[in-house]
Amino acid sequence: MYIFLAVLVGSLTAAQSRFNGELSFQIHNGIGAGLISNTVGCIILIAIALIFKREREGIFKTIAAVKSGQLAWWEMLGGLGGTIFLSAQGVTVPEIGVAFFTIALVGGQTASSLLVDKIGLTPSGKKPITIARISIATVTLISVTVAVYPELVNSTFRILPVFFAVVAGVVVAFQQAVNARVNAISERPLATTFFNFTIGAFFLLIALGINLSRGGSIGRLPTSPWSYLGGLFGITFIAVSAYTLKHIGLLNFITFSVSGQLIGALLFDWLAPAAHTSVSGYLLTGTAMTMCAVVASRFINVRNKVRY
Numbered sequence: 001m002y003i004f005l006a007v008l009v010g011s012l013t014a015a016q017s018r019f020n021g022e023l024s025f026q027i028h029n030g031i032g033a034g035l036i037s038n039t040v041g042c043i044i045l046i047a048i049a050l051i052f053k054r055e056r057e058g059i060f061k062t063i064a065a066v067k068s069g070q071l072a073w074w075e076m077l078g079g080l081g082g083t084i085f086l087s088a089q090g091v092t093v094p095e096i097g098v099a100f101f102t103i104a105l106v107g108g109q110t111a112s113s114l115l116v117d118k119i120g121l122t123p124s125g126k127k128p129i130t131i132a133r134i135s136i137a138t139v140t141l142i143s144v145t146v147a148v149y150p151e152l153v154n155s156t157f158r159i160l161p162v163f164f165a166v167v168a169g170v171v172v173a174f175q176q177a178v179n180a181r182v183n184a185i186s187e188r189p190l191a192t193t194f195f196n197f198t199i200g201a202f203f204l205l206i207a208l209g210i211n212l213s214r215g216g217s218i219g220r221l222p223t224s225p226w227s228y229l230g231g232l233f234g235i236t237f238i239a240v241s242a243y244t245l246k247h248i249g250l251l252n253f254i255t256f257s258v259s260g261q262l263i264g265a266l267l268f269d270w271l272a273p274a275a276h277t278s279v280s281g282y283l284l285t286g287t288a289m290t291m292c293a294v295v296a297s298r299f300i301n302v303r304n305k306v307r308y
Contacts, residue, residue, distance in 0.1 A: 002247045003256055003294065009240040010260020011267070016233035023227050027219040030093075031211050033230070034086035035204040036221075038197050040231030045194040058191025065185045075182060079200030081175025082234075087207050088168035097155030099148040101165045106144045106258060108169020110137040113250040121177040123184045123246040132296075133251055139293040140255050147262055147286025173250060179238060180245035189239035196238050197231075255297050259290035 016037075024033035049055045065071040085105075093101050114137060120126035127133070175196075183192040212218075245253050266287050 002244050005240050005244050006248065006253050006256030007260035007263070007294070009237050009244070010257030010262075011264030012233045012236050012260075013257065014261045014264025014267075016230045016237065019227065019233065020230040023222065023230060026222045026227065029208075029211065029216055029218045030089055031086055031204060031208045031216075032218045034082070035201065035208050036228065037230035037234055038082070038201040038204055040228050041193075041197045041235050042201055042231075044232065044235060045190060045197055048190055049194060055188050055191050055194075058186035058188030059194055062182060062186045062191060062195060071182065071185055075178045076195055077199060078175045078179040078182065078238075079196045079198065080203050081171045082196070082200040083203035083207055084171045085168050086204065088164050092161035092165050095156070095161040096158055096165070097151060099151035100155045100157060100162060102148050103141070103145050104162045104165035105169040105172070106254075107141050108166040108171075109173045109254050110140055110169075110251070112170040112173040113137070113254050116173055116177045116250045121174070122180045122250055124180075124249045127249050127251070136255055136293050136297050137251060139296070140258055140290060143262070143286045143289035143293065144258060145286075146289060147265075147283045149282045149286075173254070176241050176245060176253070177250055179242040183242035184246065189243045190235070192242045193235050193238040197235070252297055255290070255293050259287070259294050262287040262290055 020033050020037055023036065024030040027033060027036075049059060062071065062076075066073060066076060088105075089101065092104075096104075114129050114133060116122060117124075117127035117133075118129050179192055179196055182195060183189055186192050208216075241253065241257070248256075262283065266283055
C-alpha cells in the first residue's frame with residue numbers, strides 16, 4: 001500500500017507542477033504562483049481544522065510538543081523547504097534550463113536521502129548505506145536524466161545555479177524527513193500539513209517581497225478556478241509523504257515518488273499535452289527505468305524482510 005501511495009503522490013506532484021507552472025506563466029512570477037498556491041492550501045486546511053476536531057487536536061498536540069521540547073523548533077521549519085525549492089526554481093531555471101534543474105534537484109534529493117536514512121532522521125529509523133541502495137539512487141538519477149534528455153539541448157551548464165538546485169534538492173529531502181517527525185507527534189497528516197503550509201507561506205511572502213524589490217512583477221490573476229488547484233495537490237503531497245515516510249524511509253519514498261512523477265508527466269503529455277510537448281521515447285525509457293528501480297527496491301526489502 002505504501003508503495004502505491006508514494007507513486008500516487010509523485011504523480012500528483014506532476015499535476016501540481018503543471019497547474020503551478022501555468023499559473024506562474026500567467027502572472028509572470030514563479031514565487032508569486034507558489035505563494036498563491038500555499039495561500040489556497042492554508043485556507044483549505046484552516047477550514048478542515050475548524051470542521052474536524054481531530055485535526056485541531058493534532059495541531060494543539062504539535063504546539064504543546066514544541067513548548068515542552070519534545071519537538072525542536074527547527075523540526076517545524078519544513079515549510080521553508082518549499083520556499084527554497086520555488087526560489088531555486090525561479091532563479092536557476094532561466095539560467096540553466098528545466099532539464100539541468102530537474103537532474104540537479106533529484107541528484108540532491110537522492111544523495112541526501114541516503115544520509116537522512118543513515119542517521120535515522122525519519123521515524124522509520126536508521127538504514128545503512130549499502131551498494132544496493134546506492135545503485136537504486138543512481139538508477140533513479142539516470143532515469144530522470146534520460147527522461148529530460150531532449151531538453152538538455154536547450155540547457156546551459158553553469159556551476160553556481162546547478163549547485164543552488166542541488167542544495168534545493170537536499171533541503172527538500174530534509175523537509176520531507178522533518179515533516180514525518182512532526183507527523184509522528186500530531187498523528188494527523190493534515191495537521192502536519194497545516195504547519196508546513198503556514199510556515200511556507202510566511203517565508204514565501206518574504207521571498208516575494210525580495211523578488212519585487214529587485215524588479216520582479218506580478219501580472220493579472222487568472223479568473224479560471226482551475227488555475228488555483230496547485231495548493232490542493234500540494235496538501236495531498238505533504239500529507240501523504242509525511243504519513244508514508246514512517247513506513248518506507250526516505251530513499252524508497254523518493255524512488256517511488258520520482259517514478260510517479262514520470263508516470264504523471266507521461267500521462268499529461270499523452271492526454272493533455274501543453275504547448276510544444278509530446279510523449280517522447282526518452283520519457284518512456286526514463287519511466288521504465290524508474291519502474292525497474294521500484295521493483296529492485298521492493299526485491300531488496302523483501303530479501304531483507306522489511307515490511308511495508
